[in-house]
Amino acid sequence: MSVVPMTTTPIEIEPPVSLWRDAWHRLRRNKLAVFGLAVVVILAFTALLGPYLTPYDFLSQDLNSRNLGPSLSHLFGTDDLGRDVFSRVVYGTRTAFLVAIVVTFIAVVIGVTLGALAGFFGGWLDRIVMWLTDMTMSIPNLLLVVVINASLKTPIASWMESRYLATLNPFYRETIWVDFLLVFGSMALISWPPYARLVRAQVLSIRSRPYITAAQALGLTNRIILMRYVVPNALGPLIVAVSAGLGTAMVLESAFSFLGVGVNPPTPSWGNMISDGLRVWQHYPHLLAAPAAVLGLASVAFSFLGDGLNDALNPRGAK
Amino acid sequence: MMMANNIRPEPPAKTGERLLDVRGLTIEIETRSGPATIVDGIDLHVDKGETLGIVGESGCGKSLTMLSMMRLLPNKIKVTKGEANFAGRDLQKMSNSDLRKVRGGDVGFIFQDPMTSLNPVMRIGQQLAEPLIYHRGMSKADARKRAGELLKLVGIPGAEDRLDAYPHELSGGMRQRVMIAIGLACNPQLLIADEPTTALDVTIQAQIVDLVKDLRDKLGMSVVWITHDLALIAGLVDRINVLYAGTVVEDAPVDALFANPSHPYTQGLLASIPKLSDERSTRLSSIGGTPPEPGRRPKGCPFAPRCPLAEAICHERVPSLEGLGQNGAHRVACFVAQRKLEAA
Ligand SMILES: Nc1ncnc2c1ncn2[C@@H]1O[C@H](COP(=O)(O)OP(=O)(O)OP(=O)(O)O)[C@@H](O)[C@H]1O
Ligand code: SF4
Ligand SMILES: [Mg+2]
Numbered sequence: 230m231s232v233v234p235m236t237t238t239p240i241e242i243e244p245p246v247s248l249w250r251d252a253w254h255r256l257r258r259n260k261l262a263v264f265g266l267a268v269v270v271i272l273a274f275t276a277l278l279g280p281y282l283t284p285y286d287f288l289s290q291d292l293n294s295r296n297l298g299p300s301l302s303h304l305f306g307t308d309d310l311g312r313d314v315f316s317r318v319v320y321g322t323r324t325a326f327l328v329a330i331v332v333t334f335i336a337v338v339i340g341v342t343l344g345a346l347a348g349f350f351g352g353w354l355d356r357i358v359m360w361l362t363d364m365t366m367s368i369p370n371l372l373l374v375v376v377i378n379a380s381l382k383t384p385i386a387s388w389m390e391s392r393y394l395a396t397l398n399p400f401y402r403e404t405i406w407v408d409f410l411l412v413f414g415s416m417a418l419i420s421w422p423p424y425a426r427l428v429r430a431q432v433l434s435i436r437s438r439p440y441i442t443a444a445q446a447l448g449l450t451n452r453i454i455l456m457r458y459v460v461p462n463a464l465g466p467l468i469v470a471v472s473a474g475l476g477t478a479m480v481l482e483s484a485f486s487f488l489g490v491g492v493n494p495p496t497p498s499w500g501n502m503i504s505d506g507l508r509v510w511q512h513y514p515h516l517l518a519a520p521a522a523v524l525g526l527a528s529v530a531f532s533f534l535g536d537g538l539n540d541a542l543n544p545r546g547a548k
Numbered sequence: 549m550m551m552a553n554n555i556r557p558e559p560p561a562k563t564g565e566r567l568l569d570v571r572g573l574t575i576e577i578e579t580r581s582g583p584a585t586i587v588d589g590i591d592l593h594v595d596k597g598e599t600l601g602i603v604g605e606s607g608c609g610k611s612l613t614m615l616s617m618m619r620l621l622p623n624k625i626k627v628t629k630g631e632a633n634f635a636g637r638d639l640q641k642m643s644n645s646d647l648r649k650v651r652g653g654d655v656g657f658i659f660q661d662p663m664t665s666l667n668p669v670m671r672i673g674q675q676l677a678e679p680l681i682y683h684r685g686m687s688k689a690d691a692r693k694r695a696g697e698l699l700k701l702v703g704i705p706g707a708e709d710r711l712d713a714y715p716h717e718l719s720g721g722m723r724q725r726v727m728i729a730i731g732l733a734c735n736p737q738l739l740i741a742d743e744p745t746t747a748l749d750v751t752i753q754a755q756i757v758d759l760v761k762d763l764r765d766k767l768g769m770s771v772v773w774i775t776h777d778l779a780l781i782a783g784l785v786d787r788i789n790v791l792y793a794g795t796v797v798e799d800a801p802v803d804a805l806f807a808n809p810s811h812p813y814t815q816g817l818l819a820s821i822p823k824l825s826d827e828r829s830t831r832l833s834s835i836g837g838t839p840p841e842p843g844r845r846p847k848g849c850p851f852a853p854r855c856p857l858a859e860a861i862c863h864e865r866v867p868s869l870e871g872l873g874q875n876g877a878h879r880v881a882c883f884v885a886q887r888k889l890e891a892a
Contacts (some may be wrong), residue, residue: 442659
């Protein structure tokens, strides 16, 4: 047996690329996940580029062509103001992605930070975080959002107005930001607890796994152990949760917009389009069908992708 | 007795030089009702080239003693007293960065459970390469090559092809071999094997013992082998320490221990060997009762509540580990055994 040369300078170690490559191979073999991924990618491109490619502006009204059924010139028909429904659905995709990404990002940042701190330090910090989590989860989502909207919308709007009058800065005239701000804030506020719970549980359980002790017994540094043993083992479930969470956030945004506490008209959102469509669906079913179908598709796609990622990132369960 | 005859043809050269010297190591656990002693001032030593067997019931502190030496104890469990010298340096006082060089570099560990001691999301080739890259500064390519050699060394068929396998793709016996390969990766001076065969079936257990024996003779390292199963290691070890409730109750060369077990607990252990291999039970069926729980240690000899020979003094004072016979190589912590020998 050859005796290896004795040098003890530790060298930089790259992240485990192979894990992700393997996960990708496994994901590709899962048909539903591939379908989900394809739909998500198409929707993401639609959100990003769609509004520049649509034949009509989502706001432009044509009172001569109201409530038209689907045709070549209006793929999803037109609504009661003669606006092109396809263009509005496309723009609604942007709204849905914007809300879902921002909300999920805020929720993940809050959840991961609180969850990791709670799991790592335990003690009173853990108790406070868990109490906050339980509190937030026990309040009905809708109630919280309605309360936030009702109590904050008017004060913020009037503050914006007073700022506008004082500074004449056009930024303060754009009330659409108030809308988004409230939607982001209130949805993030109700969405972080599952991430906090997940990360806390992950950190707690991984920290006491024998392979962590084994890695320490190999003399590896905490940084390497964190980067190559703790994080990759914790990341899988988090990525899965984020993927599913994006879908949930889209549905939530639509639900709130549907109920009038989310994104307000005229900004197109699948939810407020469904709400409008519902009033006239017996006469003009396409007004309901188009946004509802896209919302359903998006929701299903994200959940298939989440499940696929779950299997792909977990080689233990793979066959 | 079968295992007493099972003597190695050529014992490795022993210099008599202390490689590991643990003195008065005390481990306590924080409980709701205050700290409780798990390991009580244990003394252990391993010479260069020597193989030490540590036996004792489940929960007597074997694993914690080994982990505590390398400062790997879980939260809430602390070393409160004592020292652990490795090659003349106290591991308890060493800086973290010096200690990391000892861990994995000079001292290799093989853990109890091969199913959970490997990182499930890292290929085994990478897990083997990790200590080589870190401790030996090898390039990735060299480390991978060496990882393949190590897998071959521990007898994994198709070693090179296995480098890219994940732990879940291997059987329990193969994973244990991978663990051994990781423990050996940096040519350690000391290999600590913590019940490396409990999870495996009997034939594979014997193979693993033979493998370690082989590698030890080839590489000239010292070995500490922890087990429940005296019969399994009889042909492997030079010396045996019998642990009870966190103290060494008997320390003897392997042949002396089998020929003349002196502590009543050791006698019970030996008497229960057939049962151990039948039922693979970890309890001593020939000795009634259970070991004391941490925090409820008796005042005198820790074995007194279960001891068939206990006398009044046993409940009052703690017997110390003292040499029997002329050269004192066989030591026992029992008033009755010590007196018997003096009388003889
Ligand atoms: N993480 C832990 N938390 C609390 N108590 C522990 C922990 N690890 C070990 N103990 C306690 O410390 C004592 C000694 O444990 P240790 O693991 O050293 O025993 P052992 O001799 O290795 O047993 P086994 O043969 O089952 O491996 C046991 O009573 C056990 O209950
Ligand atoms: S000292 Fe007494 S109680 Fe302890 S083992 Fe010996 S005889 Fe038994
Ligand atoms: Mg153990």
